[in-house]
Every structure is written in C-alpha cells, then in structure tokens.
Amino acid sequence: MELAPRAPLKAPVTAPDRDxxxxxxxxxxxxxxxxxxxxxxxxxxRPWILVExxxxxxxxxxxxxxxxxxxSPEFLAMVARESWRTVAIATAGMTLALVIALPLxxxxxxxxxxxxxxxxxxxxxFWLRQAVRGLLIVLRSVPELVWALVFVRVVGLGPTSGVLAxxxxxxxxxxxxxxxxxxxxxxxxxxxxLRNGSSRLQAFFFGLLPQNAAELTSYTVYRWECAIRSSVVxxxxxxxxxxxxxDNSMKMFHGGEVFTMLAVFVALVALADRVSAxxxxxxx
Amino acid sequence: MDRSPAAxxxxxxxxxxxxxxxxxxxxxxxxxxxxxxxxxxxxxQWAQFLSLDAARSMGRFGAEFFPPDTSPxxxxxxxxxxxxxxxxxxxxxxxxxxxxxxxxxxxxxxxxDDSAPGRGATRLLLNALRAIPELVWAGLLLIAAxxxxxxxxxxxxxxxxxxxxxxxxxxxENAPPGPAAALRAQGVRKTAVFLYATxxxxxxxxxxxxxxxxxxxxxxAAVxxxxxxxxxxxxxSFHMGLFHMGKTATVLGAMLLLVAAxxxxxxxxxxxxxx
Numbered sequence: 219m220e221l222a223p224r225a226p227l228k229a230p231v232t233a234p235d236r237d238x239x240x241x242x243x244x245x246x247x248x249x250x251x252x253x254x255x256x257x258x259x260x261x262x263x264r265p266w267i268l269v270e271x272x273x274x275x276x277x278x279x280x281x282x283x284x285x286x287x288x289x290s291p292e293f294l295a296m297v298a299r300e301s302w303r304t305v306a307i308a309t310a311g312m313t314l315a316l317v318i319a320l321p322l323x324x325x326x327x328x329x330x331x332x333x334x335x336x337x338x339x340x341x342x343x344f345w346l347r348q349a350v351r352g353l354l355i356v357l358r359s360v361p362e363l364v365w366a367l368v369f370v371r372v373v374g375l376g377p378t379s380g381v382l383a384x385x386x387x388x389x390x391x392x393x394x395x396x397x398x399x400x401x402x403x404x405x406x407x408x409x410x411x412l413r414n415g416s417s418r419l420q421a422f423f424f425g426l427l428p429q430n431a432a433e434l435t436s437y438t439v440y441r442w443e444c445a446i447r448s449s450v451v452x453x454x455x456x457x458x459x460x461x462x463x464x465d466n467s468m469k470m471f472h473g474g475e476v477f478t479m480l481a482v483f484v485a486l487v488a489l490a491d492r493v494s495a496x497x498x499x500x501x502x
Numbered sequence: 503m504d505r506s507p508a509a510x511x512x513x514x515x516x517x518x519x520x521x522x523x524x525x526x527x528x529x530x531x532x533x534x535x536x537x538x539x540x541x542x543x544x545x546x547q548w549a550q551f552l553s554l555d556a557a558r559s560m561g562r563f564g565a566e567f568f569p570p571d572t573s574p575x576x577x578x579x580x581x582x583x584x585x586x587x588x589x590x591x592x593x594x595x596x597x598x599x600x601x602x603x604x605x606x607x608x609x610x611x612x613x614x615d616d617s618a619p620g621r622g623a624t625r626l627l628l629n630a631l632r633a634i635p636e637l638v639w640a641g642l643l644l645i646a647a648x649x650x651x652x653x654x655x656x657x658x659x660x661x662x663x664x665x666x667x668x669x670x671x672x673x674x675e676n677a678p679p680g681p682a683a684a685l686r687a688q689g690v691r692k693t694a695v696f697l698y699a700t701x702x703x704x705x706x707x708x709x710x711x712x713x714x715x716x717x718x719x720x721x722x723a724a725v726x727x728x729x730x731x732x733x734x735x736x737x738x739s740f741h742m743g744l745f746h747m748g749k750t751a752t753v754l755g756a757m758l759l760l761v762a763a764x765x766x767x768x769x770x771x772x773x774x775x776x777x
Contacts, residue, residue, distance in 0.1 A: 237694060254596060260589035261651040261732070268646055277646040306540035313537050359761045363637075363725040363735075364754065367742060372563050373556055378546045451637045454729060461638075468641050476642075480634065487633040500525075 283473030293475065296463070297482055304459035304486070307377050307452070308445035311384025315445075316438070318357075318389030323396040326350040329405040329426060330418045351397075357390025366452045380457030384445050395437055403429050436498040443487075443494045450483060460486075566747035567754075576749060580737065580756045587733035587760065590651050591723040594658030595716040601659065602666030603708070610671040612700065613679055613686070625671070631664025636722045640731040651732025658719050658726070669711045673704045713768075720764050724757050734760070 237243070257263075267273060324330065326347050333340035339347075362383040369379035408425035412418070427434075453461020460483055467475040520527050550556055609624035639657035647653040681699035690698075727735025734757050741749040 237697060239697075250596075254593065257589040257593045260586050261593050261655045263593065263652055263655060267648070267652070273646060273648070280645050303544065306544050309536055309540040310544060310546070313540075355762075359758055359765070360754075361721060361725045361757075361761075363728060364738070364757070367728070367739070368563070371742065372560050373547070373550055376547065377544045378548070378551060381544065381546060382551070447633075447635050451635050454637055454641065464638065465641065468645070471645075480638075483638075484630050484633040488629065497529075 280471055280473050283471065284477040286474060287478040287481065288472070288474040289478065293478070297460070297479060300458075300460045300463050301482055301486055303377060304449050304453070304461070305446060307380045307449040307457065307459055308384065308442065311381045311449065312388060312438075312442050312445050314381065314385035315388035315392055315441075318385060319392035319396060322350050322354060322389075322393040323400065324418075324422065326354070326393070327397050327400045327426075329401055329408055330412070330422060332412055332418070335409060335412060351394075354390045354393040354397075357386050358394060359390075360387065362387040362448055363451065363455060366455050366457050370456050375456040375458070377458040380449055380452040380459065383452060383457070384449060388441060388445060392438065392441060396434060399430050399433050399437065400426055432501045436501050439494045439497050443490045446490050447487060563747075566745075567751035569748060570751035570755060571746075571748040572752065576752065580734070580752055583734045583737045583753070584756055584760060586651050587723045587727075587735075588720065590655045590658060590726070590733055591716060591719040594655045594723070595662060595712060595719050597655070597659035598662030598666050598715070599708070599712045601663040602670050605663065605667040606670035606674055607696070609667060610674040612674065612696075613682060625668070628664045628667040628671070631660055632668060633664070634661065636661045636719075636726060637729060640726050641729050644730055649730045649732075654723065654726045654731030654733060657731060658723060662715050662719060666711060666715060670704075670708055673707045673711070674700060677703045717764055717768050721761055724760060 268277075328334060328339070328347065331339050331343055331347075333343055365383035365386050366379050369382055373379065403426070405426075407429065408421050411421040411425045416424070449457070449459055450461040450464075453459040453463070454465045456462060460479060464476060464479045464483075467479065520531075605624055605628060608618070608620040609628060611618040611621060636657050639660045640654055643653040643656050643660075647656060677700050681703065682695050685695045685699050723733055723735075725735045725738075727733040727737065728739045730736060730739075734753055738750060738753045738757070741753060
C-alpha cells in the first residue's frame with residue numbers, strides 16, 4: 219500500500235516586509251491632494267516663496283535679531299507692567315462678563331419656570347426666554363476682535379475697549395453654556411422647591427446652584443484662561459497690554475524684544491493653564 | 503441633683519466667615535484681590551464711555567452702517583472673501599492634522615517599554631505652538647510670507663498643530679494596548695504596528711478632534727485678516743480704515759452669517775450623530 223505523496227511543508231509565516239495596503243494609501247493620498255487643489259488656489263498656497271532669496275534674506279535678518287533677547291532692566295520692567303495689564307484686562311473683562319451672564323442665565327433657564335411645572339410653559343415666559351437666548355447668541359457670535367475694532371474707533375485706544383470687548387463676547391458665551399449646564403442636570407430638587415411655594419431665586423440658590431456649582435466654576439476658570447489669550451490678541455488692534463507692545467516691536471523689526479515678549483507670553487499662558495488645571499482638579 | 507437637659511439642641515455659633523485653614527476662603531480672598539487690583543490698575547475710562555458724547559458718537563457710528571452696500575460687484579468681492587476664509591480654515595486644519603499626527607508620534611509613549619526619548623522636547627514644542635495665538639503667528643509670518651491668505655493659512659496651521667498634536671498624543675497613549683502588543687510580539691515592524699493596530703483604533707477620535715478644530719478655525723480665519731492675512735477680516739479692516747461704513751456693514755453681516763451657519767451645521771451634525 220502506497221502512501222499519497224505528502225504536501226510540501228509550508229514556509230513559516232512571517233510578517234510581510236512591505237505594507238500590504240500601500241497601493242490604497244497612495245491612492246487616497248493622491249485623491250485628497252486633488253480635492254485640496256481648489257483650496258490651495260484660493261489661499262495662494264505657494265510654499266516656495268518662503269525660500270525665495272529676497273524673502274529668505276528678510277526672514278534671516280529678522281531671526282538674527284532674535285538673539286540676544288532684549289533684557290535691559292527698563293525693558294523687562296515694561297514687559298512685567300504690560301503682562302500685568304494683559305492679565306488685568308482679562309480679569310476685568312471676565313468680571314463684567316459674569317455681570318452680564320448671570321442675570322441673563324437666570325432669565326433664560328427653563329428649569330426655573332413655574333408655568334412649566336404643570337404641562338407647557340405659558341406663552342409670555344416662553345417668548346421672553348427665546349428672546350434672551352437670541353440676545354446671547356448675537357453677543358457670542360460677534361468675535362471679540364470685531365467688538366474691539368468698533369470700540370477703538372469710537373472712543374480711542376486704551377484698555378477700556380479691550381475690557382468691553384471681552385465682556386460682551388464672553389458674556390454671551392458664559393450665558394449660553396451656564397444655561398446648558400443648569401438644564402442638563404437633575405432638576406428634581408429644584409422643581410420640588412418650586413412646587414412647594416419657594417420663589418425662583420430660592421429654588422436657584424438651594425436647588426440648582428449647589429448641584430452645579432463645581433461644573434459652573436470649572437467652566438468659568440477655563441474661560442478666564444481663554445480670556446488671557448484673547449486679551450493679548452486684542453492688543454494688536456490697540457487695546458493695550460502685551461499684544462500692543464509685541465505689534466510695535468514686530469513692525470520695527472526689533473527681534474530681540476519680540477523674542478523676550480513671546481517667551482514671557484508662553485510662560486504666562488503655561489502658568490494660567492497650570493493654575494486652571496489645578497483648580498479644576500480640586501473641584502473634582 | 504441632676505441638671506435638666508436643655509430644651510433646645512446645643513447652641514452653636516455659625517462657622518466663622520474666615521478661617522486660616524480654609525483653602526476656599528484664601529482662594530476667594532485672592533480672587534477678590536485680583537479683581538479689585540485689575541479694575542484699579544487699569545484706570546478704565548467709564549466716563550468717556552458712558553457720557554452723552556460717547557453715546558452720540560456711538561449712535562452716529564451705528565447709523566453710518568446703514569444702508570449696507572449691496573451692489574453686485576461688492577457682493578461678489580465679499581463672496582470671494584468668504585470662500586477665501588473657508589479655504590484658509592480648511593487647508594490650515596488639514597495641514598495641522600498632518601503636522602499634529604507627525605509630532606504626536608514622538609510625543610507619546612506607545613507602550614510600557616517605549617523609552618520615547620523625544621517625548622519631553624516634543625511636548626515643549628507643542629505647548630509653545632499652542633500658546634501663541636493664530637493672530638500673533640500671522641503677524642510674525644507676514645514678515646516671511648508677505649501679505650495675503652498664505653500667511654493666514656500657515657498661522658492657523660501652526661497654532662492648530664500645537665493643539666491637535668497634544669490631543670492626538672493623549673489619544674495615542676490612551677488607546678487599548680492589546681492589539682499593538684500582539685503584533686509586536688510577532689516581530690512586526692514599528693510602522694506596521696502603528697498602521698494596523700494603533701491608528702485604526704484611534705482614527706474616529708482623531709477625526710472628531712479635527713472637525714471640532716475646523717469649526718474653531720473658521721471663526722479664527724474670519725478675523726485673521728485684520729493684521730493683513732487675507733479673507734473677510736482683511737476686507738473688514740480695509741474698509742473700516744477708510745470709513746466705508748456701508749461696505750463694513752456688509753462684511754460684518756457676511757462674517758456673522760458664516761459663523762451662524764457653521765454653528766447651526768455643527769449643532770445639527772452633533773444631534774444627528776448622537777441620535
């Protein structure tokens with residue numbers, strides 16, 4: 219009896235050396251380049267102008283002035299003063315934003331509606347709430363830079379325009395997000411208070427606020443951090459602070475000063491980041 | 503003789519308002535100090551703002567916005583500006599997603615034995631890119647790339663690279679390690695492990711981060727032009743500088759419409775995806 223010839227042993231399986239899907243990857247890369255083409259035309263995307271000799275020379279000269287960074291005592295004192303102004307503009311703007319946002323939130327939140335306890339909300343309060351929401355949306359959707367441009371045009375340069383610009387835009391943002399936070403939580407305790415005859419403010423202070431205080435605070439701290447960044451940007455249109463000095467130094471090609479201010483600014487943002495992360499962590 | 507128990511529960515004073523061991527008290531005091539110091543040091547000119555004069559000039563300023571310029575050739579210019587803004591934001595975000603992924607690889611520790619030598623340095627770079635706002639980047643890039651939407655695109659790309667790079671690195675580090683470990687145990691090379699185990703797991707998350715940033719970047723791109731980096735912002739600052747108030751009003755309207763449209767779209771998309 220003869221055995222059937224045995225199948226040859228297979229070579230041991232090893233991982234392939236090439237990426238098996240390389241063809242598909244190259245295809246999709248090419249396809250996305252074709253799709254991006256109109257965007258590149260619209261944005262005049264010509265990276266080679268970065269390395270044209272004339273541009274390269276200007277850039278090189280500017281970068282060469284970065285070192286050594288400016289460090290004369292007067293300059294450092296000026297930077298410290300302007301950094302404080304940047305923080306102060308952000309803080310004052312946030313305070314006024316809270317002054318705008320808190321009443322509007324109380325007006326617009328559905329959880330404090332008495333008529334909604336029994337079925338549908340009455341028509342008057344419903345439209346009042348919608349109107350307040352509309353106002354918040356308008357405040358929020360004008361970028362703070364545009365507010366600042368308008369205020370600078372009307373009352374002149376200075377930190378007041380920056381503070382007001384931050385107050386208006388951030389007031390809208392805070393009002394909207396506060397409303398969302400208050401309505402997303404459990405409203406049972408609040409409604410029980412309202413049903414038993416407490417006023418809306420009592421229901422807010424003893425029902426809604428304790429439930430959501432941690433979340434509200436942590437969002438406010440996060441926004442304060444964002445306000446510091448935008449107060450630097452507002453300086454570029456003349457609202458004072460670090461941004462304005464940076465703009466001046468850039469226009470005069472004083473690279474060393476720009477470098478010092480950029481470093482101070484990065485440190486400032488990192489510090490605010492650290493403080494806000496620590497606070498949010500301790501709030502849980 | 504026995505003392506009769508008090509009729510009322512033991513009388514206790516309310517807790518003191520300030521206690522040296524209470525961290526929240528110290529924090530609140532510091533906060534109040536910061537706010538007061540801010541208002542005090544800025545010497546804000548409320549008088550100038552709230553005076554009758556300011557109200558009148560504000561009113562005049564507002565009235566000049568009307569009627570907005572709606573001539574066809576200007577509307578065409580605004581449409582081109584809007585398209586430029588959209589293109590800047592989209593291209594900037596795509597570049598940033600690519601750059602962010604490239605930088606996220608050295609910035610993350612992919613498995614326990616990975617020594618990740620460049621992790622600290624790359625994270626420092628990402629933080630610096632992220633800390634500097636788009637507008638400052640645009641101001642710096644104007645020197646190297648000249649006026650126009652190209653510097654705006656690069657500025658958006660640089661800032662967003664920092665943001666996305668950090669988010670991507672977190673996503674990569676938090677990916678479930680099983681599949682990658684299985685491939686590594688088989689002796690598969692690093693690139694293949696990444697392409698076949700780590701990337702498919704985190705891809706949906708990376709995409710949603712990128713879309714979220716695109717939404718932010720459209721808003722940012724609308725105002726970037728104020729320093730001369732193209733798009734609607736450049737039209738805005740140009741016409742506002744020349745006191746063409748009707749044209750400024752049209753540009754502002756286009757900007758608000760763009761932002762509102764993006765908001766509505768993203769709200770709708772989120773509702774649709776979480777339904």
